[in-house]
Amino acid sequence: MESEAKQFHCPNCYADLKFSPATQNFTCEYCRSSFTEAQVLEFQRSYMDVEKAYQQNQGEMPPEQARSAQEQQERERFNEETKLYSCPSCGAEIMCDANTAAAFCYYCHNPVILKGRVDGMYRPSMVLPFGFDRDEAVKRYMQWASKKKFIPRDLISSTQVEKMTGLYVPFWVARSATSTRIEAIGENVRSWTSGSYHYTETTRYRVLREATISYEGVPADGSQKIEDLLMESIEPFDYSKARPFNMAYLSGFFADKYDVDKEQVLPRIQQRMYTNNGKMLDATTHYHRLTSRRQYDRTDTLTWDYMLLPVWFMTFDYNGRLWEYAINGQSGKVAGELPISKRKLIGFCAAIGFLVAMLIFIGGYFLS
Numbered sequence: 001m002e003s004e005a006k007q008f009h010c011p012n013c014y015a016d017l018k019f020s021p022a023t024q025n026f027t028c029e030y031c032r033s034s035f036t037e038a039q040v041l042e043f044q045r046s047y048m049d050v051e052k053a054y055q056q057n058q059g060e061m062p063p064e065q066a067r068s069a070q071e072q073q074e075r076e077r078f079n080e081e082t083k084l085y086s087c088p089s090c091g092a093e094i095m096c097d098a099n100t101a102a103a104f105c106y107y108c109h110n111p112v113i114l115k116g117r118v119d120g121m122y123r124p125s126m127v128l129p130f131g132f133d134r135d136e137a138v139k140r141y142m143q144w145a146s147k148k149k150f151i152p153r154d155l156i157s158s159t160q161v162e163k164m165t166g167l168y169v170p171f172w173v174a175r176s177a178t179s180t181r182i183e184a185i186g187e188n189v190r191s192w193t194s195g196s197y198h199y200t201e202t203t204r205y206r207v208l209r210e211a212t213i214s215y216e217g218v219p220a221d222g223s224q225k226i227e228d229l230l231m232e233s234i235e236p237f238d239y240s241k242a243r244p245f246n247m248a249y250l251s252g253f254f255a256d257k258y259d260v261d262k263e264q265v266l267p268r269i270q271q272r273m274y275t276n277n278g279k280m281l282d283a284t285t286h287y288h289r290l291t292s293r294r295q296y297d298r299t300d301t302l303t304w305d306y307m308l309l310p311v312w313f314m315t316f317d318y319n320g321r322l323w324e325y326a327i328n329g330q331s332g333k334v335a336g337e338l339p340i341s342k343r344k345l346i347g348f349c350a351a352i353g354f355l356v357a358m359l360i361f362i363g364g365y366f367l368s
Contacts, residue, residue, distance in 0.1 A: 018252040021130035021310075021329070026248060040248060078123040078247065084257065092225050095122070095255040122257050126242040127249045130166060130310040131330040137312035138164055140327055144334040155316055155338070163315065166329065168250065168308035169231065170222040170258035173239065174215065174269045177300045180277035181210035184294070186287030207290065209281040212300070215273055219309070220265035222258030226313075227324060228268065233335035234328040237309050241330070245308070255308055262304050270299060 017026040017040065025034045085094040138161045145156050184207040191200045217239045221231040243249075274297040282290065310329025315322050325336030 017248065019129060019249050021132050024129060026251070037243070037246060037248065041246075078120050082122075082247070090225070093257045093259070095250075095257045124170070124245045124306045124308045126239075126305055126307040127168065127245045128237060128239065128242045128307060128309050128330060129249055130253065132332065134164055134166060134312070136332070137166075137327050137329075140332045140334055141312075141314070141325065145338070152318055155318075160316060161314070165313050166253040167311050167313045168253055168255035169226060169311045169313075170256055171219045171231075171307050171309045172222050172258075172262045172265050172269070173305045173307050174218045174220075174302060175305075176218065176269075176273060176302045177212060177214045178273055178277060179210070179212050179298045179300055180274070180281060181208075181296045182278065182281045182293060183208055184285075184290040185292045186285055187289050187291060189288050205287065207285055207287070209284055211277075211281060213273075213277055213280065215276075218269050218272055220268045220272075222260045222262075222265060222306075223256045224259050225256070226326075230324055230326050230335055231311075234311065234326050234331075234333045237328065237330055239307075242307060249308075253310075258306070262306075266302075270297075273297075273299075 017028055017035070019025075020027045020034070023034060025036055026040050027034045082095060086092075087094070141161065141164065142156060186205040186207040188203045188205075189200065190203075191198065193199070217237075219231075219235065219237065221228060274295070277297055278295050281295075312327035312329055314325045316325070317323075323337060325334070327334050
């Protein structure tokens with residue numbers, strides 16, 4: 001079987017193809033050609049369909065066996081054509097296609113070394129392509145950061161924004177049906193004044209609410225290196241634009257390998273669903289307050305998709321701490337905690353103090 005790396009070659013000049021977020025197609029930087037995923041696959045297909053091959057040799061293969069054999073072959077191809085780079089500094093493991101030469105770690109920006117192949121179990125089922133390129137990502141970050149007055153100047157320097165990296169982050173995306181129930185005491189409070197007396201009347205009611213609530217596409221990132229809150233801050237993603245996984249989408253980007261499996265993220269997923277359950281049921285009550293509130297939740301059904309979601313990612317080392325910034329590679333939403341420059345803050349406070357002193361001095365001069 002030939003190497004799947006040929007999947008990324010231009011049908012016109014055979015140079016490497018890269019995925020273009022702007023056109024959502026695969027482009028050649030040499031002959032300027034552009035191709036759809038179907039065109040690339042048609043040209044580069046290097047193996048025969050499993051079912052047809054079986055029919056030629058041994059007869060017709062049952063559909064279930066054909067699908068199973070094809071899935072196994074896809075996992076083997078993924079394993080052959082995926083490389084893993086290991087960062088000796090922070091331990092991050094970067095997943096790349098066979099043609100990508102990783103020069104630095106997108107977490108700490110230290111050089112990384114080739115570790116080996118990725119096992120086929122890490123092959124995602126879906127990928128959500130980037131919606132815009134790096135220049136647009138830098139523009140959105142600069143617009144966001146430039147509004148902050150006391151950040152270090154280096155945070156928006158050209159040297160810093162050069163570290164902006166297109167990263168496919170591993171996510172477990174859940175579909176679930178939940179049953180939820182709340183029991184509480186609802187209180188309505190009425191106050192009035194009559195003469196010299198003030199009265200308060202509290203009316204109490206027994207509250208019971210229950211419902212079945214379904215969820216589609218509840219995400220949880222599968223990477224220990226990225227803060228969960230940071231990834232939640234750039235949500236949501238539009239899963240309707242997700243496509244079946246193809247290694248070609250990794251061209252020109254990095255991809256993280258999950259190191260948190262779906263059993264580990266299940267409590268996070270359930271917490272998000274159950275919290276939302278409570279909010280939805282509380283919204284159906286119309287009391288001034290709820291007391292003695294109790295909530296019961298159950299997950300009835302649960303299915304998963306392992307997906308790669310697009311994130312423009314950048315880190316900033318300041319005063320011995322690594323600050324992380326992320327941009328939703330589809331919507332452009334920016335999130336991250338910003339450091340404060342003590343020099344700028346002290347200068348601003350000194351300027352305010354000087355201005356106040358001058359106003360006091362001038363006011364005293366005129367009053368005298």
